[in-house]
Amino acid sequence: MRSKQIALYGVFAALAVLMGYVELLIPLPLLVPGMKLGLANVILVIALYYMDAKSAFFISLIRVVLCGLLFQGFAGLLYSLAGALCSLGIMTLLQKMPKFSMIGVSIAGGVFHNIGQIIVAALVVENIKIAFYLPLLLVSGVVTGFLIGVVAQYSLRYLARFQNSK
Amino acid sequence: MKRFDILLVAAILVVAGICYIYYTHHAAPGAYAVITVEDTVVEKLPLDKDTTYTVQTQAGYNIVTIQDGFADVTEADCRDSVCVESKRISKTGETIVCLPHKMVVSIEGDTEQEIDAVVG
Structure with a gap:
């Protein structure tokens, strides 16, 4: 059981890092600094x-450190970490409430990822005006969060099937 | 999608809408482009005079161009070039940010704004 878990950690961490890389390859019309697909x-x-x-x-921690060191450098690592922690925190909280579906959890995660990043950005630049981008980041977080929730839901169906077949 | 999901989305969109309305409501044509590096004002350029200014920071340079009443970052040697790709700005409160260089170009009106006192 334990070795299976270790293998799973490895696979998920590798996938998360890979998603970070895939995201780099997709050119996105950059309306707002910090806007991301959030594939990971x-x-x-x-x-x-x-x-x-x-x-x-x-897994999130491993992803942030590896992605940060590989693609972003130290400052980028800091933003990612803040975003990841905010996002995971709210997702853990909402997941425990049965009234939210996976899509809702994912949307909250996307939105809070952006909020976390903007807070760190405001602290680093020491300028609260950066919050000017907040409305756009909120909306983009909802859209990407929704898409990611749908993808996750479909993927989990297959994963469950895989688990049952053993 | 459950009912609470939709409520959540609605709540987020309402917050975004309020923020957006607040910002646009307070946006007035600006008079100056204020260039800040790590919270110190390095230059204040009047928007009605076309000019080019090179901001030299410890991390690199950004070239700020003032043209037709708009301020824009036209060139920079930062890693992500987010500042260069940002749209040009002209209204109070609008900003262009270069995170790697910790540089901010923001538009201010003729008179000092109260919000600046709070931030400072």
């Missing part, structure tokens, strides 16, 4: 439901 969140939402909050937390 697909993996984290799946991890949150397939495993548990603790596992998702560690």
Whole structure:
């Protein structure tokens, strides 16, 4: 059981890092600094439901450190970390409430990822005016969060089938 | 989608809408482009005079161009070029941010705004 878990951690962490890379390859019309697809969140939402909050937390941590060191440098790492922690925190909270579906959880995660990043950005630049972008980031968080929730939901169906077949 | 999901989305969109209305309501044509590096004002450029200014920070440079009453970052050697790709700005409160260089170009009106006192 334990070795299976270790393997799962590895697979999920690798996928999350990979998603970070894929995201770099997709050119996005940059309306707002900090706007992102948040593809890695697909993996984290799946991890949150397939495993548990603790596992998702560690996978997120591994992803942020690896992605940060590989693609972004130290400042980028800081933003990612803030975004990831905010996002995972709210997702863990909402997941425990049965009144929210996976899509709702994912939307909250996307939105709070952006909020976390903007808070760090405001602290680093020491300028609250950066919150000017908040409305756009909120809306983009809702849209990407929704799409990611849908993808995660479909993926989990297949994962469940895979688990049952053993 | 459950009912609470929809409520959540509605709540977020309402917050976004309020923020947006607040910002646009307070946006007036600005008079100056204020360039800030790490919270110190380095230059204040009047928007009605076309000019180019090079901001030299410890991390690199950004070139700010004032033209037709708009301020824009036209060139920079930062890693992500977010500032260069940002749209040009002209209304009070609008900003262009270069995070790698910790540089902010923001538009201010003729008179000092109260909000600046709060931030400072």
